[in-house]
Amino acid sequence: DAGVIQSPRHEVTEMGQEVTLRCKPISGHDYLFWYRQTMMRGLELLIYFNNNVPIDDSGMPEDRFSAKMPNASFSTLKIQPSEPRDSAVYFCASSLGTGRYEQYFGPGTRLTVT
């Protein structure tokens, strides 16, 4: 398996623009997670899905952030409108089975909002 795939790897955008980050989990995994990492706040869980259903979105910073998982092989994290403080590395991870914490992380998307 190719592992968790994220795109784009780097994104530079201007404040106010919409940004969409994409993730393809490992085939067969039923959990999908979105994390954000900054120097100030470290690695934070934003939201996670189980069988395409959002389970916990308490980490989503505000209404400008939204995440969807239309099917088992694809998820998006959207920021609209983007702000400079959204600059971070965004990771997607997937895992298998209820309660499984062996999460497999993608390479991340480095987002810069100017």
Place this chain on the structure above:
Amino acid sequence: DAKTTQPPSMDCAEGRAANLPCNHSTISGNEYVYWYRQIHSQGPQYIIHGLKNNETNEMASLIITEDRKSSTLILPHATLRDTAVYYCIALIYNQGGKLIFGQGTELSVKP
């Protein structure tokens, strides 16, 4: 979930064993100890986990004290590629998939 405490940084000589401590004095009986690491600019990587018995896999060994208040991750023969931030996480199994990462220990393996 129990709070974990780790030293912010450690050094280790290449080829020697790296012993990374983690304190989790408030851990409850049904909380597991998980270890991840993050090599610079990559996504975190699962290493190992345990409940109360010592565990070993191809990457590392996990030693949990009998009272479960602390644990040690052992990399038996550290290489330069083991330089990373190591995270110790205590959590209850079968309660969703929520990992909460602390500050971790930055391990520098030196030649």
